[in-house]
Amino acid sequence: MFSVARHALFLLxxxxxxxxxxAQPIPMAALPLFSAAxxxxxxxxxxxxxxPVGTKPATEFEVVELEGMHVLHVRAxxxxxxxxxxxxxxxxxxHWQWRLEEPLLRxxxxxxxxxxxPIKLCILFDMxxxxxxxxxxxxxxxxxxxxxxxxxxxxxCYVWDHxxxxxxxxxxxxxxxxxxxxxxxxxxxxxQWVSHNRDIAADFAMAFxxxxxxxxxAMAVGVGADADNTGDSASAYVGxxxxxx
Numbered sequence: 001m002f003s004v005a006r007h008a009l010f011l012l013x014x015x016x017x018x019x020x021x022x023a024q025p026i027p028m029a030a031l032p033l034f035s036a037a038x039x040x041x042x043x044x045x046x047x048x049x050x051x052p053v054g055t056k057p058a059t060e061f062e063v064v065e066l067e068g069m070h071v072l073h074v075r076a077x078x079x080x081x082x083x084x085x086x087x088x089x090x091x092x093x094x095h096w097q098w099r100l101e102e103p104l105l106r107x108x109x110x111x112x113x114x115x116x117x118p119i120k121l122c123i124l125f126d127m128x129x130x131x132x133x134x135x136x137x138x139x140x141x142x143x144x145x146x147x148x149x150x151x152x153x154x155x156x157c158y159v160w161d162h163x164x165x166x167x168x169x170x171x172x173x174x175x176x177x178x179x180x181x182x183x184x185x186x187x188x189x190x191x192q193w194v195s196h197n198r199d200i201a202a203d204f205a206m207a208f209x210x211x212x213x214x215x216x217x218a219m220a221v222g223v224g225a226d227a228d229n230t231g232d233s234a235s236a237y238v239g240x241x242x243x244x245x
Contacts, residue, residue: 031085031221033240034072037063042072042083049082049222056080056228064237071099072238074119074225082122082224089245091123091218094198097239100190103162106230109180112173118234120159120180120224121241123200124152127208127216140177152219153177154208158198160184160236169207179207193239218243 037043042063050058059081064073072083098119108114129137132153140153155178161168164182172178181203183196201215221243227234 031241031243034063034238035070035240037070039063039065039070046083046085049084051080059225059227061223066237069239072223074223074236074238075234076116076118076225076227077233078227078231080226080228082222084124084220084222086220087218087243089217090215091200091221091243091245092215093244094121094123094200094221095196095242095244096121097193097195098160099193099237099239100160100184100235101237102233102235103160103187103190104227104230104232104234105162106232107162107227109159109161109164109170110173113229115173116227116230116232116234117157117159117161117180118225118227119236119238120157121238122155122157122222122224123204124219124222125154125156125204125208125216126150126152126219127154127212129153131211136176139175150219154204154211154216155179156181156200156204156207157224158183158196162186181207 032043040063042061048058048061057077057079059079060075061081061083062073063070098121100118102118104116104118106114107116107118109117129140140151157178157180159180159182161182162185164185166182166185168182170180172180184194204215221241223238225234225236
């Protein structure tokens with residue numbers, strides 16, 4: 001049986017995004033557009049968030065030009081990492097475009113060994129923990145102490161998966177503080193731009209409704225990709241992300 005401290009480390013590694021810089025969250029407004037961003041590393045307040053001890057390679061994030069447009073290139077190579085933008089307020093709708101170039105054929109989100117995503121878009125929430133069990137509250141408190149950060153108590157990630165059907169909802173294999181919603185699946189749409197519009201309140205209720213009767217405030221929006229558990233590589237592009245209060 002894992003100790004509480006060890007399990008807390010799993011919470012951090014699984015997707016609660018340690019090293020979040022939330023000291024000066026941005027009031028809810030339009031995110032800066034990648035289409036209008038200069039080439040190179042995304043400008044602050046976008047910032048990288050990785051594993052607690054940095055023992056694995058970091059997923060790469062870079063604004064590049066593709067077919068005459070500036071977009072975010074996300075490249076995972078046996079790596080883990082997320083690009084976060086701090087927010088303050090409720091997010092009720094989310095719109096984005098992405099394009100998967102290189103999928104993860106061996107990923108399996110139901111297992112720890114296969115818990116990798118070629119591309120994901122996440123909302124991090126500051127949800128009340130009143131309805132959580134004592135064990136989960138203790139694990140989260142320990143994780144926050146270990147990270148010295150205000151970690152989210154609930155994270156909802158939209159993912160492109162190789163095998164799970166669109167509409168699949170499942171918890172992260174390491175922690176139920178993170179839930180996945182599969183919005184694209186397979187290889188039929190590879191190398192094509194795919195657009196998504198999501199009702200965050202409805203999706204949050206579907207994923208965390210048993211733990212919260214209301215939509216909690218968002219702490220950040222994040223783009224991520226990881227291939228550290230499978231040891232593979234993945235490549236994807238992300239277009240402009242639009243949040244609606």
